[in-house]
Amino acid sequence: MNIVLLGAPGAGKGTQAQKLVEEFGLVHISTGDLLRAAVKAQSKLGIEAKSYMDAGKLVPDQLVINLVKERLQADDAQAGFILDGFPRNTAQAVTLDSELASMERNLDAALLVDVKPDVIVKRLSSRRTCRSCGYTAPAGVDVCPRCGGEMYQRDDDKPETIQKRLDVYQTQTAPLVEYYRGHSILKEVDGDRPVDEVYADVKALLTA
Numbered sequence: 001m002n003i004v005l006l007g008a009p010g011a012g013k014g015t016q017a018q019k020l021v022e023e024f025g026l027v028h029i030s031t032g033d034l035l036r037a038a039v040k041a042q043s044k045l046g047i048e049a050k051s052y053m054d055a056g057k058l059v060p061d062q063l064v065i066n067l068v069k070e071r072l073q074a075d076d077a078q079a080g081f082i083l084d085g086f087p088r089n090t091a092q093a094v095t096l097d098s099e100l101a102s103m104e105r106n107l108d109a110a111l112l113v114d115v116k117p118d119v120i121v122k123r124l125s126s127r128r129t130c131r132s133c134g135y136t137a138p139a140g141v142d143v144c145p146r147c148g149g150e151m152y153q154r155d156d157d158k159p160e161t162i163q164k165r166l167d168v169y170q171t172q173t174a175p176l177v178e179y180y181r182g183h184s185i186l187k188e189v190d191g192d193r194p195v196d197e198v199y200a201d202v203k204a205l206l207t208a
């Protein structure tokens, strides 16, 4: 199963991906996580990406595309993957299609986790993320329940940056909903419900 997760920042893409990984053993490819790891390692890519991420803007396409191409070719991605945070605009979506075609693979579904902006702002303002493994939880959880790492607030989860990210989503990423509807692989779930209820629908849609 090869899946793209779509949805505004904070819609719950990472949360649903974690559950799909646990149940189906798919590889979770989050471009946000890959970029944050590069920032932490202070690699050339990380140094270049950091200012865009802190400002809530998209990192230039070519940097992200190279990262994803490399990750899709790794052995563990051959049995199935969940792409989370990629593609983020039409150019990335077109590149993904041609890259998969060259590997004789295809997407089975593009799943939109749909949540309204006011809910997003509340969720992201109170989100904490594990420094070691990227696990996310609401504020108040100081130690990662998965690996024991330290939970912290991402720099881009501050109110002014959240609004910028939402604007970028509306202008650049939201058009992908119609792109994938046109490819007849769009599936939609109401993400403004408890995590397990959302997941029950996600699973039903993906295994139908």
Ligand code: AP5
Binding pocket: 007, 008, 009, 010, 011, 012, 013, 014, 015, 016, 031, 032, 033, 035, 052, 053, 054, 056, 057, 058, 059, 060, 061, 064, 084, 085, 086, 087, 088, 092, 123, 124, 126, 127, 128, 136, 137, 138, 156, 165, 191, 192, 193, 194, 195, 198
């Ligand atoms: P990225 O890391 O991809 O961030 P994002 O898309 O903004 O998504 P988030 O990780 O913030 O949210 P999510 O939907 O995964 O929500 P989560 O499950 O954590 O990107 C960060 C930056 O990297 C970008 O701004 C850009 O600069 C750069 N970047 C990344 N990819 C790029 C690309 N392809 N091209 C260019 N630049 C790129 O949930 C949020 C919170 O809500 C959590 O606290 C969670 O516990 C809670 N929650 C989840 N579900 C529920 C629920 N059902 N009910 C209540 N609470 C819930």
